[in-house]
Amino acid sequence: MEDERAVPDDPDDKTAGRGREYRAPELAEAAGITVRTLRFYRERGLLPPPRRAGRIAWYDDRHLARLHTVAALLERGHTLGGIAELLAAFESGRRDVGELLGLREPFAVPWAEETRVRLTPGELADHFAGQVTPENLAASLDMGYLAVDGEEIVHISRRLLDASAELVRDGVPLSAVLEAGRRVRVQADALAETFTALVRQHLADGEALSSELERLWPLARTVIEAEVSLALARRVRAEVSAPRSRTDG
Structure with missing residues (x-):
């Protein structure tokens, strides 16, 4: 059994350049869940494996973002099984993500002069250099930047899409x-x-x-x-x- 007890930070920790890392109790507290729930999510495939150093499992901000995504999807009425299927579908490149999310209708654009853009999942990923993670996808759907129409993804605005993609190319994380x-x-x-x-x-x-x-x-x-x-x-x-x-x- 892995050691998930919180211990003092090691000033000689060679992972300092990797960003914030968490032991299981710290991650659970940051996400507002229990350690038991965290373990359950891992068993259900809702979290990627942690980095291991000896008996200690180390999590990072990607795991925290994934837990926030799971919480947001639960609030929208999705089951844990459905969320696991959604995440697996997107990570494997399947095209039925919209059906899994229950988003089949394209959105209507008001009279403001914005041009919608239709993309395949692969084209969307190409725009953002591999940063179209399930977490970023969920955030974009929640904000209304993206919707799903059949097998295509629709972005609400060509100008926003181009500006966002250029910022990512310049080194700003999509998140x-x-x-x-x-x-x-x-x-x-x-x-x-x-x-x-x-x-x-x-x-x-x-x-x-x-x-x-x-x-x-x-x-x-x-x-x-x-x-x-x-x-x-x-x-x-x-x-x-x-x-x-x-x-x-």
């Missing part, structure tokens, strides 16, 4: 891109509400609101793009002019 997108969406929703409230208060309400928003949204986009451009310029100037700490070689 970090998705998290940034989640934070940007919060701000974007607030901007949209500001514009909608402005139109509702001063120009139209009720049935006329939709038509007025459609007519005036290019003005809102112009203001938002200008303000974001100015904000980025201010940030660049601040970064350039900020004093930098120097360490003697």
Whole structure:
């Protein structure tokens, strides 16, 4: 039986460059589950094997992300057996992931000028250099970036797809891109509400609101793009002019 007791960190641990690692009790605590549940998930094939050093099993942030994905899918009504099948299907490249998730209908795009992109699972993986993990797939589905239509995956926006893929090619992990997108969406929703409230208060309400928003949204986009451009310029100037700490070689 493996030793899953928490012990003090070893300052000479040669795994320091691998990112955060957890023993089983630490991983279970971070995921909000018990060690017994963690073992059960492993037995059901929901977690990849841990790295072993002697009798100690070491987990990392990928295992924590997988546990968060399992929790999210359980909240959406999936069974553990269904989740295991979903993860196995995606990792083996099967094309029926959408059926397993219960997502068969393509989403409707509003009148905003975004072009949907249809991709095979292989093409999606090629865009993101092997970073289309089950965790990143689940996050993209939850955010509405992706949906499944038959044997194809549909991305909601060509511009978002291209920008995300370029960031990944430049070295930003896809998980970090998705998290940034989640934070940007919060701000974007607030901007949209500001514009909608402005139109509702001063120009139209009720049935006329939709038509007025459609007519005036290019003005809102112009203001938002200008303000974001100015904000980025201010940030660049601040970064350039900020004093930098120097360490003697």
